[in-house]
Amino acid sequence: MPNKTKPLHELVSQNQYLRVSPNDLIRNVACQMPEHHTSAAVVLDEKEKLIGIVTEQDIVEKAVGARRNVDETTVDKIMTSDPVTISIDAPFTEALLLMTENSFRTLPVMDGDHVAGIVDIRDLYDALSKLLKEEINLRDGLISYAWGDGYGAVYSKAS
Structure with missing residues (x-):
């Protein structure tokens, strides 16, 4: 039977993702997440290069749980640097496997050197x-x- 799994670009094209700077305050990023209907943000440098990802879980565990002042602490202090990524041309099942094997809930999707979006585990379960x-x-x-x-x-x- 032919492989009918959708490539990620079919899922990511509908996905608006949150982009933040490493110098953004955690409180500001946390407030933007619900507005963008997302639980994660990609962290980009001044050249728009992916340098990290910050998730709700990072904010809860590494900021709030560690009793950091979210009005003074910047994203670079809690983000995951050099996150695992996946190509936009990969089938969604590959992303699902990568995420389940590594306990990720979100994964940056790359189109070459540029971030194309973020895929969420819920998006992948819906596609599956x-x-x-x-x-x-x-x-x-x-x-x-x-x-x-x-x-x-x-x-x-x-x-």
Whole structure:
């Protein structure tokens, strides 16, 4: 059966991502995350090069949990430097595998040297769910065709 998994560019194109500077204050970044409907931000240098990622979990554990003053502490103090990334042309299943193996919830997606976006584990689970539904419908159609209307009709009504 051909590989029908979507490349990440089909998921990332709809994804607006938050870009921050290493000198941004943690409180400001934390306030921007809900506005951008995201749980992570890519950290870019002055040349727009990816130098890190900061997540809600980083803010909770490395700032709030460590009792840092979020009004004075900058992103570079808590970000993950040189984060693992994935190519925009990779299939989403590769991103899902990478994220589950490494316990990531977000992953920067790269188009060459430039950040194309961030993919969230929820985006990947949604894409996987759609793929599985398509596979089930295809198999149900094949069963219906092979067995005739009587047996296959049970399956076609379940979709």
